[in-house]
Amino acid sequence: xxxxxxxxxxxxxxxxRAVFDDIRATRGTDFIxxxxxxxxxxxxxxxxxxxxxxxxxxxxxxxPLTKEMIYLAVSxxxxxxxxxxxxxxxxRAKGMTDAMYGELLAVIGMASQTNALANAMQxxxxxxxxxxxxxx
Amino acid sequence: xxxxxxxxxxxxxxxxRAVFDDIRATRGTDFIxxxxxxxxxxxxxxxxxxxxxxxxxxxxxxxPLTKEMIYLAVSxxxxxxxxxxxxxxxxRAKGMTDAMYGELLAVIGMASQTNALANAMQxxxxxxxxxxxxxx
Amino acid sequence: xxxxxxxxxxxxxxxxRAVFDDIRATRGTDFIxxxxxxxxxxxxxxxxxxxxxxxxxxxxxxxPLTKEMIYLAVSxxxxxxxxxxxxxxxxRAKGMTDAMYGELLAVIGMASQTNALANAMQxxxxxxxxxxxxxx
Amino acid sequence: xxxxxxxxxxxxxxxxRAVFDDIRATRGTDFIxxxxxxxxxxxxxxxxxxxxxxxxxxxxxxxPLTKEMIYLAVSxxxxxxxxxxxxxxxxRAKGMTDAMYGELLAVIGMASQTNALANAMQxxxxxxxxxxxxxx
Amino acid sequence: xxxxxxxxxxxxxxxxRAVFDDIRATRGTDFIxxxxxxxxxxxxxxxxxxxxxxxxxxxxxxxPLTKEMIYLAVSxxxxxxxxxxxxxxxxRAKGMTDAMYGELLAVIGMASQTNALANAMQxxxxxxxxxxxxxx
Amino acid sequence: xxxxxxxxxxxxxxxxRAVFDDIRATRGTDFIxxxxxxxxxxxxxxxxxxxxxxxxxxxxxxxPLTKEMIYLAVSxxxxxxxxxxxxxxxxRAKGMTDAMYGELLAVIGMASQTNALANAMQxxxxxxxxxxxxxx
Numbered sequence: 001x002x003x004x005x006x007x008x009x010x011x012x013x014x015x016x017r018a019v020f021d022d023i024r025a026t027r028g029t030d031f032i033x034x035x036x037x038x039x040x041x042x043x044x045x046x047x048x049x050x051x052x053x054x055x056x057x058x059x060x061x062x063x064p065l066t067k068e069m070i071y072l073a074v075s076x077x078x079x080x081x082x083x084x085x086x087x088x089x090x091x092r093a094k095g096m097t098d099a100m101y102g103e104l105l106a107v108i109g110m111a112s113q114t115n116a117l118a119n120a121m122q123x124x125x126x127x128x129x130x131x132x133x134x135x136x
Numbered sequence: 137x138x139x140x141x142x143x144x145x146x147x148x149x150x151x152x153r154a155v156f157d158d159i160r161a162t163r164g165t166d167f168i169x170x171x172x173x174x175x176x177x178x179x180x181x182x183x184x185x186x187x188x189x190x191x192x193x194x195x196x197x198x199x200p201l202t203k204e205m206i207y208l209a210v211s212x213x214x215x216x217x218x219x220x221x222x223x224x225x226x227x228r229a230k231g232m233t234d235a236m237y238g239e240l241l242a243v244i245g246m247a248s249q250t251n252a253l254a255n256a257m258q259x260x261x262x263x264x265x266x267x268x269x270x271x272x
Numbered sequence: 273x274x275x276x277x278x279x280x281x282x283x284x285x286x287x288x289r290a291v292f293d294d295i296r297a298t299r300g301t302d303f304i305x306x307x308x309x310x311x312x313x314x315x316x317x318x319x320x321x322x323x324x325x326x327x328x329x330x331x332x333x334x335x336p337l338t339k340e341m342i343y344l345a346v347s348x349x350x351x352x353x354x355x356x357x358x359x360x361x362x363x364r365a366k367g368m369t370d371a372m373y374g375e376l377l378a379v380i381g382m383a384s385q386t387n388a389l390a391n392a393m394q395x396x397x398x399x400x401x402x403x404x405x406x407x408x
Numbered sequence: 409x410x411x412x413x414x415x416x417x418x419x420x421x422x423x424x425r426a427v428f429d430d431i432r433a434t435r436g437t438d439f440i441x442x443x444x445x446x447x448x449x450x451x452x453x454x455x456x457x458x459x460x461x462x463x464x465x466x467x468x469x470x471x472p473l474t475k476e477m478i479y480l481a482v483s484x485x486x487x488x489x490x491x492x493x494x495x496x497x498x499x500r501a502k503g504m505t506d507a508m509y510g511e512l513l514a515v516i517g518m519a520s521q522t523n524a525l526a527n528a529m530q531x532x533x534x535x536x537x538x539x540x541x542x543x544x
Numbered sequence: 545x546x547x548x549x550x551x552x553x554x555x556x557x558x559x560x561r562a563v564f565d566d567i568r569a570t571r572g573t574d575f576i577x578x579x580x581x582x583x584x585x586x587x588x589x590x591x592x593x594x595x596x597x598x599x600x601x602x603x604x605x606x607x608p609l610t611k612e613m614i615y616l617a618v619s620x621x622x623x624x625x626x627x628x629x630x631x632x633x634x635x636r637a638k639g640m641t642d643a644m645y646g647e648l649l650a651v652i653g654m655a656s657q658t659n660a661l662a663n664a665m666q667x668x669x670x671x672x673x674x675x676x677x678x679x680x
Numbered sequence: 681x682x683x684x685x686x687x688x689x690x691x692x693x694x695x696x697r698a699v700f701d702d703i704r705a706t707r708g709t710d711f712i713x714x715x716x717x718x719x720x721x722x723x724x725x726x727x728x729x730x731x732x733x734x735x736x737x738x739x740x741x742x743x744p745l746t747k748e749m750i751y752l753a754v755s756x757x758x759x760x761x762x763x764x765x766x767x768x769x770x771x772r773a774k775g776m777t778d779a780m781y782g783e784l785l786a787v788i789g790m791a792s793q794t795n796a797l798a799n800a801m802q803x804x805x806x807x808x809x810x811x812x813x814x815x816x
Contacts, residue, residue: 081353089275098314105317
């Protein structure tokens with residue numbers, strides 16, 4: 001169904017295999033989801049995307065579950081079928097409860113509504129919201 | 137600059153005035169930002185939107201700052217200039233540090249990148265990500 | 273196929289059941305479409321969304337069919353598969369003829385084309401199109 | 409502020425001039441808004457876009473005001489600043505009242521909200537909404 | 545699965561048949577893809593869209609393959625499932641290699657990432673990037 | 681006007697300074713555009729984004745100008761004001777003529793139009809466009 005052939009373990013080149021191995025080790029599972037098998041059509045983009053994603057989605061000033069819910073919110077706004085499914089599953093695996101998911105949906109819906117209204121009316125930005133342009 | 141005239145306190149009808157009063161009381165500030173002054177062109181939508189937003193953005197299974205960052209992520213994905221400004225300001229007022237903002241931006245950027253890639257390649261959703269259609 | 277389990281009549285809580293009953297009474301049909309069965313995963317959002325939608329889509333300064341076509345146009349612009357299907361069906365049920373649908377499609381296509389062109393060229397807004405910022 | 413230089417009447421080539429003349433004659437005004445002055449950077453696209461838009465936006469199975477409101481709804485969904493301004497102005501010139509505009513905004517907001525929710529939850533399309541694939 | 549019935553050759557009206565014949569002659573194949581069979585629900589839009597697309601996608605200052613890749617990039621950004629599939633196939637038929645496709649995906653991903661970041665931060669446009677508003 | 685303070689050369693940390701230096705060396709100019717000065721609010725994202733962008737936008741199977749036009753097309757589709765300006769300027773600097781820009785605009789417009797139509801009608805993907813799911 002994809003525009004590319006998903007790369008199986010058997011067909012993975014050494015470069016692709018190394019990324020698959022790191023995904024498995026990082027996540028502690030043997031499962032490689034289809035996004036990475038599709039992106040393996042371009043090993044350089046596969047390696048760069050995974051390397052950066054691994055850093056970004058790890059713990060930091062924001063916890064991994066919060067990051068996963070933000071990821072899901074962006075995916076819904078961008079109408080990404082695959083990402084909406086995969087990041088809902090990831091968020092649940094990281095501890096998102098039904099109550100948290102319900103509130104996440106409510107925020108996504110409210111934001112989309114007011115985004116459309118602000119864009120329709122072209123509301124001017126309040127002066128107090130703007131940062132100074134260049135640090136003195 | 138808007139497509140509507142922003143409603144000042146002087147020109148507010150009693151219905152609009154009641155919403156403005158509730159915004160002030162809820163937020164503990166006299167400041168009413170332009171979104172509400174613009175939406176006041178339709179008092180019914182103003183009242184309904186504020187009533188729902190007040191509930192959604194309050195504390196619950198998710199804390200108010202997390203909700204604000206999710207709101208901001210959706211606003212960036214939807215290219216809403218006004219909302220990107222106003223919700224960055226709100227998130228900062230609720231405690232978002234520079235480090236948290238940096239990570240939020242990184243997640244928004246990464247999600248947008250992989251959303252576009254998954255959409256371009258039309259990656260098929262893995263069977264394990266799907267919920268059963270109807271509860272038995 | 274959804275990220276949530278669709279709620280059947282049997283599994284509906286009293287709060288969800290009350291919304292389903294009102295949908296049936298308002299529409300004069302026993303059929304509840306999947307959107308509401310999915311949204312029932314969060315009864316509060318289900319109730320609030322239905323309550324507001326029922327008011328908005330009823331007769332007013334705009335007739336229900338015009339509102340349905342506007343809804344469909346937004347859904348197509350937002351790449352919503354579900355909504356494109358459901359609101360096409362609703363518009364037809366409210367009297368949209370093939371000729372009207374053809375013209376609706378033509379407007380959606382033309383708007384999307386000129387939106388992209390105006391965004392690409394960043395055309396400055398003509399002064400005559402702008403409303404005064406604050407009502408005196 | 410545009411990425412192209414807006415073409416003034418003085419600098420218009422004969423091909424561009426002919427389109428400007430037709431816009432003036434069709435609309436019964438001497439005013440040419442910036443979109444057309446920008447698009448004049450590519451006379452072939454200017455001519456083709458205007459020719460098609462003139463037909464589409466004229467009276468038919470849908471009246472011109474309804475078409476203008478649909479155009480505006482798509483423009484808001486696509487975050488087009490220029491188009492949101494210009495089509496609000498056009499809709500008002502064609503008779504959109506404040507009450508109609510308020511309801512239009514409410515529908516745009518509600519559609520954007522449910523689009524995001526349906527995309528987030530990946531609601532499966534009800535079988536009854538689908539048309540047969542090929543006419544027998 | 546569509547919202548309209550796809551028009552088969554047998555059911556095509558003379559006006560639709562003429563467009564189908566021109567698609568076949570232009571492309572040198574008997575195959576008519578579903579987009580045109582769906583758009584045939586509105587013969588006027590079918591004819592106008594095909595007539596303009598045939599001109600735009602032909603050779604010019606940009607070669608047909610470059611145009612096809614640009615088309616595909618826009619389709620991915622707009623989350624169009626059908627168009628992502630059909631224009632990937634077209635680009636391959638016009639000579640897009642796996643290496644070219646990999647680089648195209650990388651550019652689409654990077655652009656989507658920086659678009660979201662620039663929108664989130666509302667970066668002010670550098671003065672040197674702006675064209676003068678009106679040609680003197 | 682941004683949500684962050686743009687980082688000047690004086691205020692740049694050593695990590696930010698190193699990226700600015702590499703941008704200058706790579707591009708052969710002293711000019712650093714605002715996107716990088718804004719992204720410098722998060723040095724890690726600045727460094728990672730620039731490092732990847734430098735590789736992606738260099739010569740390869742696609743030439744740099746083609747990549748720049750693809751980047752611009754995505755930016756227009758995503759309604760990114762900053763990116764539409766900056767990548768139009770970049771494309772011109774890399775040799776995009778007025779004729780090429782005119783054709784690029786025409787393709788962006790046509791793709792946006794047919795994307796919206798295919799999404800509105802939910803056209804089913806032709807079987808011949810699909811790749812096999814897993815390489816045997």
